Amino acid sequence: MKRTPVSTALGISYPVLQAGMPWVSNPELVAAVSNAGGLGVLHPTSGVEPGGDPVADLHAVVRRVQRLTQKPFGVSFHLPHPQIEQLIEAAAQEGINIAITYGGSPALFTGILKEHNMTVIHQVTTVRHARGAEAQGVDMVIAEGFEGGGLRGVDKVSTMVLVPQVVGSIAIPVIASGGIVDSRGYVAATALGAMGVQMGSRFVATKECISHQKYKTAIVAAIDSGTIVVGGDKWPTRILKQGIAMQMRESSLESGDDSAAWEQELGIDRTRAAFLDGDFESGIAYTGAGTGLISEIITVQEVFKDLVDGSHSLARKLV
Ligand SMILES: Cc1cc2nc3c(=O)[nH]c(=O)nc-3n(C[C@H](O)[C@H](O)[C@H](O)COP(=O)(O)O)c2cc1C
Known part of the structure; x- marks a missing residue:
C-alpha cells in the first residue's frame, strides 16, 4: 500500500x-x-x-x-x-x-x-x-x-x-x-x-x-440485503434487519419527521443492548450495507x- x-x-x-x-x-x-x-x-x-x-x-x-x-x-x-x-x-x-x-x-x-x-x-x-x-x-x-x-x-x-x-x-x-x-x-x-x-x-x-458474539455472528450471516435504513427523512440510520428493526420499519414514526422521537429510538443509548448483549429486541445493531461481504x-x-x-x-x- x-x-x-x-x-x-x-x-x-x-x-x-x-x-x-x-x-x-x-x-x-x-x-x-x-x-x-x-x-x-x-x-x-x-x-x-x-x-x-x-x-x-x-x-x-x-x-x-x-x-x-x-x-x-x-x-x-x-x-x-x-x-x-x-x-x-x-x-x-x-x-x-x-x-x-x-x-x-x-x-x-x-x-x-x-x-x-x-x-x-x-x-x-x-x-x-x-x-x-x-x-x-x-x-x-x-x-x-x-x-x-x-x-x-x-x-x-x-x-x-x-x-x-x-x-x-x-x-x-x-x-x-x-x-x-x-x-x-x-x-x-x-x-x-x-x-x-x-x-x-x-x-x-x-x-x-468486544461486540457480543451474537452481533458478530449476525453480521457474518447477513446477506447483501441484510440491513435497512429507518429514521424517516431526518434521522436515517442503517441497522441490521434483526428483531425490533422490522417493527421500526412499520411504525408510524417512519412516515413522520419527528427527529426527537427518532433520536430516542435510534440514538446510541438504544444500541448498547444489541452491541454488547446481543439483544436485538431491546437494542438496535448499527451495521453497514457491506455486511454481505463479511463472511x-x-x-x-x-x-x-x-x-x-x-x-x-x-x-x-x-x-
Ligand atoms: C457499530 C457502529 C457504530 C457507529 N456509531 C456511530 C455513531 O455513533 N455516530 C456516527 O456518526 N457514526 C457512527 N457509525 C458510523 C461510522 O462512523 C462509519 O461511518 C461507518 O461505520 C462506515 O461504514 P461501514 O460500517 O460500512 O464501514 C457507526 C458504525 C458502526 C458500524
Missing part, C-alpha cells in the same frame, strides 16, 4: 482508520488496529461501565490503549456532547494529537482542538459540509456515504458518488467511508481519489472487538493482511 498524505500526516503505515464506534471501539480493538499499521480510534463510551463520569472514563480508556500500543491512535468526539470541552481537555492532557469529530458544526471546536496541536479530521456527508469543514481549518475530512452503518447523512448520498465529488471540491485529503470492508473497497476508494479509508462494520466482526470473524491482523496483499494483487491486475 502506497503512503499517502493521510498515512504520512498521521504517522501510520497504512491509510486505514477504524471508525470510532460507541461501546465497541474498546482499547484492545483500538490498539490492535494501530499495532497492525492503521489508525485505531477510541470512542469515549467504549470499554467503560455505563453511568460513569465521561471525562474520568476517557482518561482511563486512553491510558489503557497507551499500555497496549506505542503507535498513534485517535479519539472520536461527538461535537454536541454536553461535556465536549472537558472531553477535549482530557484527551489533550493524555497526549492525544488526533481528533475525529462528528455530529455537529466544526466551527465551534476546531480552533480549540488545533490549540491543543491536534490533527482534526471531520466526518461529512455532502460536498457542502466538506467545503464548510475545510473553511473552518480541519486537516482532513471523512466522506461518509449512505452505505455505512449507523446514522447517515440526511441527503443519503452514496460513497461511490460522494467521494469523487468531495475530492474535486476541496484541497485537503479525503478519507472514504461507507461500505468498505476489504481490499476491493480500498482500491475502489483510491480510484475515486480518496487518500485513505475508514471502516466500521468490518472491525465490529473481529476477534478483538468470517477474523483478527485485526487478518483484516490488514487482506487489505495489503489484496490491494497489491488487484493493482497488478488493473495496470
Whole structure:
C-alpha cells in the first residue's frame, strides 16, 4: 500500500482508520488496529461501565490503549456532547494529537482542538459540509456515504458518488467511508481519489472487538440485503434487519419527521443492548450495507493482511 498524505500526516503505515464506534471501539480493538499499521480510534463510551463520569472514563480508556500500543491512535468526539470541552481537555492532557469529530458544526471546536496541536479530521456527508469543514481549518475530512452503518447523512448520498465529488471540491485529503470492508473497497476508494479509508462494520466482526458474539455472528450471516435504513427523512440510520428493526420499519414514526422521537429510538443509548448483549429486541445493531461481504470473524491482523496483499494483487491486475 502506497503512503499517502493521510498515512504520512498521521504517522501510520497504512491509510486505514477504524471508525470510532460507541461501546465497541474498546482499547484492545483500538490498539490492535494501530499495532497492525492503521489508525485505531477510541470512542469515549467504549470499554467503560455505563453511568460513569465521561471525562474520568476517557482518561482511563486512553491510558489503557497507551499500555497496549506505542503507535498513534485517535479519539472520536461527538461535537454536541454536553461535556465536549472537558472531553477535549482530557484527551489533550493524555497526549492525544488526533481528533475525529462528528455530529455537529466544526466551527465551534476546531480552533480549540488545533490549540491543543491536534490533527482534526471531520466526518461529512455532502460536498457542502466538506467545503464548510475545510473553511473552518480541519486537516482532513471523512466522506461518509449512505452505505455505512449507523446514522447517515440526511441527503443519503452514496460513497461511490460522494467521494469523487468531495475530492474535486476541496484541497485537503479525503478519507472514504461507507461500505468498505476489504481490499476491493480500498482500491475502489483510491480510484475515486480518496487518500485513505475508514471502516466500521468490518472491525465490529473481529476477534478483538468486544461486540457480543451474537452481533458478530449476525453480521457474518447477513446477506447483501441484510440491513435497512429507518429514521424517516431526518434521522436515517442503517441497522441490521434483526428483531425490533422490522417493527421500526412499520411504525408510524417512519412516515413522520419527528427527529426527537427518532433520536430516542435510534440514538446510541438504544444500541448498547444489541452491541454488547446481543439483544436485538431491546437494542438496535448499527451495521453497514457491506455486511454481505463479511463472511468470517477474523483478527485485526487478518483484516490488514487482506487489505495489503489484496490491494497489491488487484493493482497488478488493473495496470
Ligand atoms: C457499530 C457502529 C457504530 C457507529 N456509531 C456511530 C455513531 O455513533 N455516530 C456516527 O456518526 N457514526 C457512527 N457509525 C458510523 C461510522 O462512523 C462509519 O461511518 C461507518 O461505520 C462506515 O461504514 P461501514 O460500517 O460500512 O464501514 C457507526 C458504525 C458502526 C458500524
